[in-house]
Amino acid sequence: MVLEEKHKLATRWFHWLNFPLLSVMIFSGALIYWSYDTYRIGLGGVTLFHFFPDWFYSLTQIDHKLAFGMALHFLFAWIFTINGIAYVLYTAVSGEWRELVPEKKSFAEALQVAMHDMGFKVPLPPQGRYNAAQRITYTAIVLMGGLSVITGLAIYKPAQLSWLTALVGGYEWARWEHFWLTMGYVGFFAIHIGQVIRAGWPNFRSMVAGYDLAKLSKNEAASGD
């Protein structure tokens, strides 16, 4: 057995920094959203789910904290954005983007991965560091982060950056997009945690320690003593 590096120190830093940062952004975003909570899932006059029901507010106690939420949001937006830009620059410069962005075949393969993960007897296609579904998801989540910053700026400065607000469809649309991107993170988080639990301890450990044990490959074994 040999030690194999699974995740670079930089990747692990970006990942674990992003967790509290995104958490605070979602929390403070919820404090802001409460004061005008208009979004729902429904059609016409029929509402299936209102974001958010009263029980949610009484449970989380996020009501009546708009001013605090805005101040918090406009502080952590800086750090969240800087961490995201640094991560993208790092993957670009280090070449790690090659292992992350989807390939042509990724979209067909991702379906196989999803079927396999849901319990169907579908073989997993060969993969590098990340499988096809991971490539698509991890790239999408970074793009979503960029869109959150853009739509956030469009809401934050619709007068000074009116061109940006226009680009994302206007003030109301920017707010709608910003909200649903956030719901996307919540969905991502739920699936991500589920997958991490499924993948087991060594996988989780490798995101913290950076390494895992691997069998010697045939070539290495042959050249060894």
Add this chain to the structure above:
Amino acid sequence: MAISSPEQELRRKTRRGFIGLGAGALGCVGIWKWLNSGTPDNKLPPALRSVLGFNERVVRNAIYSNNHLVPTYPASAIGNIKVNGRIGIDEELDLANWSLALTPFGAASPSAKISLHDIKSLPRYEQTINFKCVEGWSTVTQFAGARFSDFTAKFAPGSEHAKCVGMKTPDEEYYVSVDTPSAMHPQTLLAYEMNGAALTVPHGAPLRLVLAVKYGIKNIKQIGSIEYTDARPDDYWAEEGYDWYAGL
């Protein structure tokens, strides 16, 4: 030195990694506590208050311009704007005898009384903008009135050199202060008409501020006095924990 096995090496790295993660988590708790510590500055933790000040400086130095106009809309887009704040609105105010107490830059007390007739003598501008509340809602609304920059040039010349403008309702229950550049923005109006009719009392008759480049909290209704000063006059919602600048 003994050569460690890969298993030992992994245990060592794992220990180090989790100690780091734990320290990071403790660090997060520490930062959170620090952020919320200290005597609140107008109902906001001082650290957060200073971040709002930092953001204001970034915006004012890097992106604010009076050439940046907010989009305007056709009359067909006008919505039904709600009355969201009644603080300082006097339903019984004698509109016919209303006048505005004006304190130009450098004066210690009001030195002029401006009538609605005086304000209507200035060029009338009409604009249909998306009025934005700090709560998150916005309503396309048409306003008509005099430009604040024209008002200043006519009734308080030289006052544009003050750093701030403060305004209060006649009963002084509601009050705002804004930075002079925003007050001098071409879309900042002293409005006496809304959606094609005279302003109603709940919406601020006889005269209200329309600051297209700021949230509604700064758009004071039923103005009773205006002063130009370098010291930042009191601001109702800034005292309640909101950003003083509140610029869009």
